[in-house]
Amino acid sequence: MHVDILTLFPEMFTGVMESSILKKAQDNKAFSYQTIDFRTYTENKHNKVDDYPYGGGAGMVLMPQPIFDAVADVSDQYKQKPRVILMCPQGETLTQQKAEELAQEEQLIFICGHYEGYDERIRQELVTDELSIGDYVLTGGELGAMVVMDSVVRLLPGVLGNEHSAPADSFSTGLLEHPHYTRPADFRGLKVPDILLSGHHEKIKKWRHQQSILRTWQRRPDLLHSHSLTDEEERWIQSQDKDF
Template sequence: MRIDIISCVPKLLDSPFSHSILQRANDRSLSEVHVHDLREYSINKHGHIDDYAYGHGAGMVLMAEPIFNIINDLKKEREYQEVIYMTPDGEVFNQQIANHLSISCENIIILCGHYKGIDQRIRDEIVTREISIGDYVLSGGELAAAVVADAIIRLLPGVLGDETSALTDSFQDGLLAPPVYTRPADWKGKKVPDILLSGHESKIDEWRLEQSMERTQERRPDLWQKYLESHPEVTSKKKKGKKK
């Protein structure tokens, strides 16, 4: 997979892709992340890529022409399945979107907003998907772009050491992940649950599912409700349990 990120402050993205899993993915040629400086496509000698918004109000807007030109140049080299704009008013990013993008896309452009955003005509004519990472505002889309890229790349085959690891993450099955433990089995008098030391894989899986359900119900009632809606058998089991 190749991800091209367009930013007017590209140095903000130097660190996220130079360490850990993302760096290993790049070293193994499983993914490529290229960060492009929008200022290299300024349309005048002063390097301007933004201007005042029409109407009234404070804040600058990224101009359409520089964005159009850089995306047009990238599209001359390869086909892109998505041109994603990071914006607070986009659809809220979740694991299902990450799964879809990792499976269905080979090349992605991520456009980082800045200031008051980008000219609406770019959003109307070129952007194929608009994504937010939460109901808050950042100084720019760079950190959000790094979050999206990380969530996608770690799902690619061969990126994680254990291929099943991503499948047991929180949100993959609509639930939060269960608690996890490692050595020592007894740490300052606090012991690992006996079931995890039993060696009975089916019982351990059952325990983990129960823990995931309890944790989701307690911490994320919104997710729990969605889970119940898509798993009506869980509701019926709980009702039978109460009758007994």
Template sequence: MKIDYLTLFPEMYEGVLNHSIMKRAQDKGIVKFNTVNFRDFAQNKHSQVDDYPYGGGQGMVLKPEPIFNALEALEKTPETRVILMCPQGEPFTQKKAESLSKSDHIVFICGHYEGYDERIRTECVTDEISIGDYVLTGGELASMTMTDAIVRLLPDVLGNQVSHEDDSFSSGLLEHPQYTRPAEYKGYKVPDVLLSGNHAHINKWRHEQSLLRTLERRPDLLEQYPLTEEDKKFLNNNKK
């Protein structure tokens, strides 16, 4: 996979992309990151990338020329996903991360002003995505968050290929509680079922705990989850 970032602040990516899982993925040749300062593609002597909005209004709007030119300079295919980081976009979810992890080439467009010229939105992008209902100074941090979620799903990036399958949201439920040694600490004990060695009982306990945690913290997720009759009975018996 190759990921390009169109940004006015390429230095922001240095720490995130060169440590931990992101660095491991690069070292293995699984992913290649590239930052492009689209100010270099401005068509005026002052390298201006924004201007006042037609019709008046507050703030500045990102001009189309630098983005169009920067995108044209990239080697793309018809399958390239060009993502506009935008508070108006669809919410980023684990399902979206899984979909994007199947792409060979992703381009993030990261703005830094009041908005984008609408022609960028309508003519250049395949996806508009938001990571939450709040406003950031620019799209860089959001694109880094998405990158982490996407790249860790690529084959051979994680040490254990199935380790992400039990993560919260991957199954449609929040992850069950996890414990490790010691079995007792300051009077707090690990649940007996996890020490039993009975994997059928352990799996049942974990599934039930995922159901409970999802009910308590994100009940909206249960609306889309294919609950079995046994699941429904368990939840009804454990509602507070």
């Protein structure tokens, strides 16, 4: 996968993109990226990329010309039209399922805005996806783009050390992930459940599935609206959690 990031602040990406899993993905040739300062595309003699909104109002709005030209220039490098993702608080909220969908792409373009917003023609003509990472407003789209890229790149083949890690993550199965434990088995009187020390893989698998269901029921019951429980699973939840 290759990602192009259109931003006014390319320096913001250096630390994140050159660390941890994102750095490993680049080292393994699974992922590459470049940042493009779309201010360099402006035809304005003062290098402006924003202007006051028609009709009045507070704040400044990003002008269409620099972003249109930047996207056109970047897109010319691709054999087919890439997905163009606009980071925007009005966009679709990022989910694990959306990350899995984007992980199937070979090229992505992110547009990171600042100021009050974008000229609407950018949305109408250039963008294939509008994404948000939550119901709040950030100074710009850069931090959101980093979050999206991290969630997507870790799903690419060969990026994570264990190929079974990503499919078992919270939300990938529609449930929250089960609890994890490691050594020591007894830490200050807090003990690891006996089942995990038993070596009985089928019983451990069943226990983990039950714990995923219970944790989802307690913390994110809304997720169960799209995950049908069997009669046996519902009876087990009722026997474990008296509050539900």
